[in-house]
Amino acid sequence: MxxxxxxxxxxxxxxxxxxxxxxxxxxxxxxxxxxxxxxxxxxxxxxxxxxxxxxxxxxxxxxxxxxxxxxxxxxxxxxxxxxxxxxxxxxxxxxxxxxxxxxxxxxxxxxxxxxxxxxxxxxxxxxxxxxxxxxxxxxxxxxxxxxxxxxxxxxxxxxxxxxxxxxxxxxxxxxxxxxxxxxxxxSSNEFRITITGKGCHAALPHNGIDPVPVACQMVQAFQTIVTRNKRPIDAAVISVTMIHTGEATNVVPDSCEIQGTVRTFSLDVLDLIERRMREVAEHTGAAYGASVAFEFHRNYPxxxxxxxxxxxxxxxxxxxxxxxxxxxxxxxxxxxxxxxxxxxxxxxxxxxxxxxxxxxxxxxxxxxxxxxxxxxxxxxxxxxxxxxxxxxxxxxxxxxx
Structure with a gap:
């Protein structure tokens, strides 16, 4: 019809x-x-x-x-x-x-x-x-x-x-x-994470603290917040959309910056994700000897x-x-x-x-x-x-x- x-x-x-x-x-x-x-x-x-x-x-x-x-x-x-x-x-x-x-x-x-x-x-x-x-x-x-x-x-x-x-x-x-x-x-939310290590020659990485593998560990770990921390029936997205670091192929950079967005349908889930992201970021950085500055900005509910x-x-x-x-x-x-x-x-x-x-x-x-x-x-x-x-x-x- x-x-x-x-x-x-x-x-x-x-x-x-x-x-x-x-x-x-x-x-x-x-x-x-x-x-x-x-x-x-x-x-x-x-x-x-x-x-x-x-x-x-x-x-x-x-x-x-x-x-x-x-x-x-x-x-x-x-x-x-x-x-x-x-x-x-x-x-x-x-x-x-x-x-x-x-x-x-x-x-x-x-x-x-x-x-x-x-x-x-x-x-x-x-x-x-x-x-x-x-x-x-x-x-x-x-x-x-x-x-x-x-x-x-x-x-x-x-x-x-x-x-x-x-x-x-x-x-x-x-x-x-x-x-x-x-x-x-x-909800629409943005995060920025700055990982500060210690730069060095890329051929002598033991002399520095490389922020790049720290960033890689964080990106992978953030997905476990979605799959293992929140309830499966609660919808949420964590998307890392930018990673900025380095200036030369033979230099371990001093710092690395991660940015992205978080989307949820409830403020309770958003609270959980922000808290867990901060914990994951700070503790991952500490495990590698790097310092971490974590910023989380809430845009629209x-x-x-x-x-x-x-x-x-x-x-x-x-x-x-x-x-x-x-x-x-x-x-x-x-x-x-x-x-x-x-x-x-x-x-x-x-x-x-x-x-x-x-x-x-x-x-x-x-x-x-x-x-x-x-x-x-x-x-x-x-x-x-x-x-x-x-x-x-x-x-x-x-x-x-």
Whole structure:
């Protein structure tokens, strides 16, 4: 049985070409984290043109729109991220990035366009009772913009009962959605370990303390933390991605530096891994007579959906596209700063399928249409679908008893 057509909102479908032009304009003018001045101005101008109250400056470049109707005190937050990535685009179509080293390679331009399309419809029709907060967030790509908006009083100034976020997902068919309760994305963490030995001539290694075999022992031992220290049912990744040492083939170096990333779905597992990595590093160095400096930096916490809100989202998705087009999304070890919002408020983070890349205009690069790939592009067909979902979510959520 072929999937039924999604129940799109006709007025949003009519507006979609204009919103696609806005999306492509944002794509052509990417801005990195906390630099989204032009994008924020564009968002604020659109909201103002549609008669939507809005506030700027949260998280430096964030924008929050407010749409009210009726007398209910219930309020819902919808979030879209706005920033681009520090990478050079390989596409050559008309809306490709005009700034070398900056690219919308994760679809935040499309997320912004979908929420703008929903905002326009909600402002014009107001078929709900309560308040909608439109959260246009800066600096998701490593800057922690969600955290900074919270620090600037997001939830005090805009008191919502729940908040929701949507991200496009390449490889999932256009017209599908994906959601799951509990963890959906991992925590993101970085480590740096400096091993200091004693340099010497490589032909006379007994005169020094070689940090290289110390580093090799550490890298192997870290994997036993995953396989022997944590419970097998707890997911985690330790990836050593950089080892820097040496300047000449006949010199044992003084020091060696190891860097990498750790990903987990829970803070308890993260605590365990950080503690064991430190112990392994320091004790391994001591066993070889080397000194060790261990640094562990926690970036984003895990993104953990609240079960009731995730199930509510699933129901709205099923109404819009049919239950067979709603996927039980498999959690990924990628990270997302929407996690900070979910630590403060009930809510859910979920995916909208971006397709397989066949939507891209003539002139795209030869690589795949994957996130963080220089030939990626957002699928404009998602704008009416994503915006229709946002509107239906608002209507259903604010109608809850």
């Amino acid at each position: 072929s999937p039924r057509e999604p129940r799109l909102i006709e007025a949003i479908v009519d507006d979609a070409p204009a919103l696609a032009e806005i999306r492509r304009d944002i794509h052509a003018h990417p801005e990195l984290c906390f630099e989204e001045e032009r994008t924020s101005e564009l968002v604020a101008r659109c909201l103002g043109d549609w008669g939507i109250e809005h506030h700027r400056g949260l998280g430096k470049t964030g924008v929050v729109g407010i749409i009210r109707n009726g007398s209910s005190e219930r309020a819902i937050g919808l979030r879209a991220d706005m920033d681009a990535l520090p990478m050079t685009e390989h596409n050559r179509f008309a809306h490709a990035s005009r700034h070398v080293g900056k690219m919308h390679a994760c679809g935040h331009d499309g997320h912004t366009a979908m929420l703008l399309a929903a905002a326009k419809h909600l402002a014009e029709h107001r078929d709900f009772d309560g308040t909608v907060y439109l959260v246009f967030q800066p600096a998701e790509e490593g800057g922690g913009g969600a955290r900074e908006m919270i620090r600037d009083g997001l939830f005090e100034r805009f008191p919502m009962q729940a908040i929701f976020g949507m991200h496009n997902w390449p490889g999932m068919g256009a017209g599908t959605f994906g959601v799951c309760p509990g963890p959906i994305m991992a 895990p993104t953990v959906n609240h079960p009731a809100e995730a199930e509510f989202v699933r129901g709205v998705m099923a109404e819009l596209v049919g239950a067979d087009q709603v996927i039980a999304f498999e959690p990924t070890m990628g990270a997302e700063d929407f996690s900070y919002f979910l630590l403060e408020k009930p809510g859910a983070y979920f995916m909208i399928g971006n397709g397989d890349g066949g939507h891209r205009d003539h002139g795209h690069g030869l690589g795949p249409c994957n996130l963080h790939n220089p030939t990626y592009d957002f699928n404009d067909r998602l704008i009416p679908l994503g915006a229709s979902f946002w509107v239906r979510l608002v209507e259903r959520w604010l109608a809850k008893a």
